[in-house]
Every structure is written in C-alpha cells, then in structure tokens.
C-alpha cells in the first residue's frame with residue numbers, strides 16, 4: 263500500500279480547504295493547519311472534521327512542532343513566497359498555489375534564492391494534470407493537426423471572487439492559468455504580448471481587479487498567434503475552453519455544454535470531420551457547497567495531488583515547478599503592463615537560466 267502522507271495545510275481559505283479535503287479523501291492525514299488569520303484556521307479545522315488539530319499562524323512554528331511529509335500552501339498570492347520559503351529550507355516538499363508571488367521582482371528573487379531544482383515545489387497549475395488537456399496535448403505532440411497556427415485559451419468565471427480575495431489584477435491572478443496552459447501546449451514562449459482590460463456591464467464585485475474582462479494577445483518567434491480570454495461574467499457557468507488551430511486540423515477542448523457538463527475534446531480533420539480519437543471527459547458532480555471551479559477541476563486536483571506524492575516518493579521531478587510558474591508570471595506581467603498602457607505591445611524573451619531570464623525581462627521593461 264502507498265505511504266500515508268502527513269500533510270500540513272498553510273493558508274486555508276477557499277482553495278486551501280478544497281485541497282485539504284481532497285488529500286484527506288485520498289486516505290492521507292492532515293496533521294497541522296495554519297493561517298496568519300487564526301479564525302481562518304479554526305473554520306478550516308471544523309470544515310475538515312479535525313477540530314482537535316494543532317493550529318499555527320506562522321510556518322516556522324508549524325515546521326518546528328509537527329512532523330510533516332508535505333505541505334500545501336494556499337495563502338494569499340502576496341504571501342506565497344514568504345510562506346513557502348521556510349518549508350523549502352526545511353526540506354519539506356511543497357505544493358504551492360499559483361502565482362509564485364504578487365510582484366515579479368520577488369518571484370525572480372525567490373527562484374534565485376531557492377534554486378531551480380524541480381524536486382522542491384509543485385505549483386497549483388493543475389491544467390498540466392487535466393485528462394482532457396493531456397489528451398489534447400498527446401494528439402498535438404503526435405502531429406495530428408500539423409504545426410500550430412493559432413491558440414485561444416478561455417477562462418471565464420461565472421461569479422466575482424470572495425471578499426477575502428486579494429489580487430493585483432485579473433490578468434495576474436487568473437490569467438496565469440491559461441498563460442501556463444498556452445506555454446505548455448505550444449512548447450514555446452511569446453516574443454510579443456499585448457492586452458486590454460475591460461468592464462462588462464452590470465457587474466458588482468467586492469474585489470477591485472482593474473476590470474472583469476481581459477483579452478491578451480501574443481505572438482511567438484515561430485509565428486504562432488495566441489489569445490487568452492479572461493472574465494468573471496460568464497452568466498451560464500464556469501467556462502474553460504481551448505482551441506488549437508493547426509495547418510491540418512483543429513483541436514477544441516471543453517466546448518461549453520452546461521455546467522457541470524461534459525468536457526469534449528474534439529479533433530476536427532482537414533476534411534471537416536470529427537476524428538475517432540476525439541473523446542469526452544466528465545466533470546465531477548459534487549454535493550453540498552463548493553467553489554465554482556470545483557466541478558471542472560475536482561478530478562484534476564486529485565490527479566495533481568497523486569502526481570505530487572508520486573514525485574516525492576519516486577524522486578522524479580515535479581511536473582510543474584517554480585521555474586514554470588516564473589515563466590508564466592513574467593508572461594502575465596507583460597500583459598498586465600500592456601493593459602495599463604492602453605494595449606501597447608511589450609517584447610518578451612525567456613531563458614532557462616534565471617539570471618539571464620531576469621536580465622531579458624529588465625531589458626524588455628517588465629522589471630526595473
């Protein structure tokens with residue numbers, strides 16, 4: 263039987279509780295709960311059915327007091343690096359929610375500091391574990407639609423975020439999911455990025471994210487054209503879709519068919535027919551209260567946690583790390599700055615070497 267992991271949870275708002283419940287349902291133990299807001303830890307301990315569990319409002323105290331096999335960190339974005347660092351230093355494998363930080367300079371500092379080792383941190387960019395997207399990626403990598411001409415990734419929430427949520431902007435916090443998805447599916451980085459932030463009508467949110475709708479455009483050195491559509495106003499339900507147009511066909515993942523509903527992965531051939539390798543996946547049907555993104559990604563979160571533990575036990579690298587999220591974070595920073603500048607294009611360049619990547623990012627005016 264696989265090892266039962268002793269998990270700590272640090273940062274236990276909306277998604278922190280979701281992660282805790284998932285690993286608990288997978289047969290693992292929650293042995294400590296932490297949050298800088300003690301009331302949040304109390305609420306989470308109750309919600310997870312662990313009223314007696316030790317609680318902490320400081321990561322180092324949790325590390326010093328409890329024997330942990332792993333920690334899941336889902337605090338406010340601005341606190342991610344601060345909260346993750348002590349666990350990394352203590353050699354505890356970290357599952358860390360995205361993005362790495364709120365501010366890009368801190369993200370570069372963090373990666374320069376902890377290093378690029380892919381065995382330290384798995385990032386909560388769960389799309390890389392999603393069955394539907396993995397099926398699409400396999401067909402892409404098998405060359406079934408030929409070279410990619412265009413990609414469009416859509417992420418639309420139905421509702422505004424909760425009042426406790428803090429964010430530097432819609433593109434930074436929400437856009438990073440589809441920015442990473444595009445980088446992962448394409449296997450290349452943008453060379454030019456632009457964006458507009460807009461406000462769809464009749465929308466009331468407790469959180470100012472600079473707007474409720476954003477369109478991000480980009481091109482790559484290989485000539486691929488990309489677009490990310492973000493919004494918080496999809497009135498008929500949470501909507502995740504990806505179109506990938508190649509020279510010989512098109513892949514469409516997640517055509518909206520109700521929420522929760524099926525997740526079709528359609529491969530349309532050059533003769534306009536549906537290829538037999540097209541496949542439909544199902545969303546989870548959940549009982550009780552749940553966050554709006556859970557039905558679409560419940561199974562994906564389960565797979566991400568299973569993948570995390572597999573990597574820890576086998577010594578394999580994590581599938582999505584601090585290096586990947588830094589790339590996606592710099593990409594969305596370029597888009598965010600463009601949106602603040604009425605859509606003026608920004609140059610973008612990437613390097614696997616963190617210092618060189620930082621210099622390129624400075625040279626492109628994305629960082630001082």
Ligand SMILES: NC(=O)c1ccc[n+]([C@@H]2O[C@H](COP(=O)([O-])OP(=O)(O)OC[C@H]3O[C@@H](n4cnc5c(N)ncnc54)[C@H](O)[C@@H]3O)[C@@H](O)[C@H]2O)c1
Pocket residue numbers: 273274275276277278297298299301302305336337338339359360361386387388424425426427428435555559
């Ligand atoms: N991977 C994903 O699909 C996904 C989904 C949602 C959020 N996230 C990320 O996870 C992080 C946390 O997001 P969230 O949606 O859980 O935010 P949240 O606002 O629910 O929780 C963040 C913090 O707010 C405080 N808080 C929350 N509920 C509280 C309560 N009842 N009482 C007192 N304080 C409370 C806590 O300090 C908590 O750590 C963010 O970085 C976000 O970007 C990722």
